[in-house]
Amino acid sequence: xxxxxxxxxxxxxxxxxxxxxxxxxxxxxxxxxxxxxxxxxxxxxxxxxxxxxxxxxxxxxxxxxxxxxxxxxxxxxxxxxxxxxxxxxxxxxxxxxxxxxxxxxxxxxxxxxxxxxxxxxxxxxxxxxxxxxxxxxxxxxxxxxxxxxxxxxxxxxxxxxxxxxxxxxxxxxxxxxxxxxxxxxxxxxxxxxxxxxxxxxxxxxxxxxxxxxxxxxxxxxxxxxxxxxxxxxxxxxxxxxxxxxxxxxxxxxxxxxxxxxxxxxxxxxxxxxxxxxxxxxxxxxxxxxxxxxxxxxxxxxxxxxxxxxxxxxxxxxxxxxxxxxxxxxxxxxxxxxxxxxxxxxxxxxxxxxxxxxxxxxxxxxxxxxxxxxxxxxxxxxxxxxxxxxxxxxxxxxxxxxxxxxxxxxxxxxxxxxxxxxxxxxxxxxxxxxxxxxxxxxxxxxxxxxxxxxxxxxxxxxxxxxxxxxxxxxxxxxxxxxxxxxxxxxxxxxxxxx
Numbered sequence: 001x002x003x004x005x006x007x008x009x010x011x012x013x014x015x016x017x018x019x020x021x022x023x024x025x026x027x028x029x030x031x032x033x034x035x036x037x038x039x040x041x042x043x044x045x046x047x048x049x050x051x052x053x054x055x056x057x058x059x060x061x062x063x064x065x066x067x068x069x070x071x072x073x074x075x076x077x078x079x080x081x082x083x084x085x086x087x088x089x090x091x092x093x094x095x096x097x098x099x100x101x102x103x104x105x106x107x108x109x110x111x112x113x114x115x116x117x118x119x120x121x122x123x124x125x126x127x128x129x130x131x132x133x134x135x136x137x138x139x140x141x142x143x144x145x146x147x148x149x150x151x152x153x154x155x156x157x158x159x160x161x162x163x164x165x166x167x168x169x170x171x172x173x174x175x176x177x178x179x180x181x182x183x184x185x186x187x188x189x190x191x192x193x194x195x196x197x198x199x200x201x202x203x204x205x206x207x208x209x210x211x212x213x214x215x216x217x218x219x220x221x222x223x224x225x226x227x228x229x230x231x232x233x234x235x236x237x238x239x240x241x242x243x244x245x246x247x248x249x250x251x252x253x254x255x256x257x258x259x260x261x262x263x264x265x266x267x268x269x270x271x272x273x274x275x276x277x278x279x280x281x282x283x284x285x286x287x288x289x290x291x292x293x294x295x296x297x298x299x300x301x302x303x304x305x306x307x308x309x310x311x312x313x314x315x316x317x318x319x320x321x322x323x324x325x326x327x328x329x330x331x332x333x334x335x336x337x338x339x340x341x342x343x344x345x346x347x348x349x350x351x352x353x354x355x356x357x358x359x360x361x362x363x364x365x366x367x368x369x370x371x372x373x374x375x376x377x378x379x380x381x382x383x384x385x386x387x388x389x390x391x392x393x394x395x396x397x398x399x400x401x402x403x404x405x406x407x408x409x410x411x412x413x414x415x416x417x418x419x420x421x422x423x424x425x426x427x428x429x430x431x432x433x434x435x436x437x438x439x440x441x442x443x444x445x446x447x448x449x450x451x452x453x454x455x456x457x458x459x460x461x462x463x464x465x466x467x468x469x470x471x472x473x474x475x476x477x478x479x480x481x482x483x484x485x486x487x488x489x490x491x492x493x494x495x496x497x
Contacts, residue, residue: 113142113153117160124164125237127404129441136161150184155195162202163234167241169446171206172481178203197226208248220248224261232282235320238404240446242324246289255290262287276314281307285325292332301336304329317353318363327370343374360394365405372412381420388413402440404447407433411451414458423462430458444478452478 105111120135140161143154158177165174178199185196201223207216227245236242249255262283269280284307292300308325315322326349330342350367357364368391376384392409399405414430417423434451441447452475459468 109142109146113139113146113157116142117157120164121160124167127237128402129168129404129445129447131440132164133161133442136164149180150188152195155181155184159199159202162206166202166205166209166244167236167238169209169240169244169449170444171209171244175203175206175210178206194226197223198230201226201230204248205245208250209244213251216248217251217254220251220254221257224254224258225265228262228265228279228283228286231286232278237320239324239327246286249290249293255294258290259287259294262290276310278315281311281314281321284310285321289328297332297336301329301332304332317356318361323349323363323366323370330370339374339378343371343378346371346374360398362398362405365391365395365398369405369408376412376416376419381416385413385416385420388416402436404441407437407441407447407451410436411454415454418458418461426458427462430455443474444481449475449478 101112101115105115116135117139120132120139123129123132123135126132136157140154140157143151143157147154158181162174162177162181165171165177182196182199182203185193185199189196200219204216204219204223207213208220231242231245236245249258266280266283266287269277269283273280284303288300288304288307291297291303304325308322308329311319311322311325326345330346333339333345334342346367350364350371353361353364353367368387372384372387372391375381375387388409392406392413395403395406395409401407410429410433414426414433417426417429430451434448434455437445437448437451452471456468456471456475459465459471
């Protein structure tokens, strides 16, 4: 048969082995070189893409920072001395900023959200609750419209809103938010990511406030140590907020686990960070709370006393934890029957703040408010009323009538007036406190709940039973809606901060 092409190729290769070997080596070298070149080109391309993306992010961030900086400068210069005086309240500046944002950043929702988030957090820390909630909810809406429901910025905005709701004793709403956030973070980030664990912490607190222990306990166990970091970085805006964060320790199982975990972590922090580090102080505060709940009262009092004194030196006399610890210490001394020591401690602290910060400093007003509770509790209503009236006057001047502290002073005065036999004054100021609280804090806020409790007592005491029953029905409806656990079983005494 005729020779095939493949046969001819074989003969050619055998006759020219050297040439074909050299050609093969060259071909292989070319292929390897081409592969290496292609790989290098792809690597360089990816690096270039990352560099372009990083540069774009940096430019975007720089643009946002410049816009925010210019806006803040404009707002800080905005208060008019002729309208606001030379000491414009922070609420005036925040209110102006909130109104200007939409027009200044009409087509820039990401910048709007950044500024509103700061305003919302400031309102929260300043206890201007209804305004804080409006800003934080607006941030969630803007983030969701701009980035989508599962973007990290959207999830962070929902976290901030849930934190606010827990602080304001509204766990059912916080739970609804955190369920959605947790589902995304578990799927995208995994169970052990810091953001996932923090979401579990928020959800555990909401569930504990509603008494849903089987759901809360597994989450609480995973987040015991994360609680230290969170509360160190984010001190609650009120003592009520701190109490809500400790509601989980009402579970005996969690309290036992918390004591063991916090004792070990406290030893580690004292050795590595020192006794005055914020994390050491926060751990001491949490451990003292757990010890008291587990009936280890002597140890709890000693730990709280030491932590409060160290916190005052390390964090400053105006820091919220310094006041919270002192109030807790005085409250526990009073519970043990040592009212003289409790009252003396609180009064001394108020006078120290007054001397160092001034009589009308917000931190001084908070300490004075705690000090005013003891004369009333011990039946010295003339002294208590004088203190509350002075407090109310200064609070309205410094913080505004709509501020939580001012509303609280009105509410307390209403109860004090009634106990002193000044019924008309008690009814009038009690109504004013309730109206302002519902207007500025919202019906569901725990300040409004406390104002309604006081007003119901006032109405019963002056014989306006029908109106008291109507208010009681609203009180029960709000409690059932916010806690999902039915209405309160009874009315509290005259509330105190």
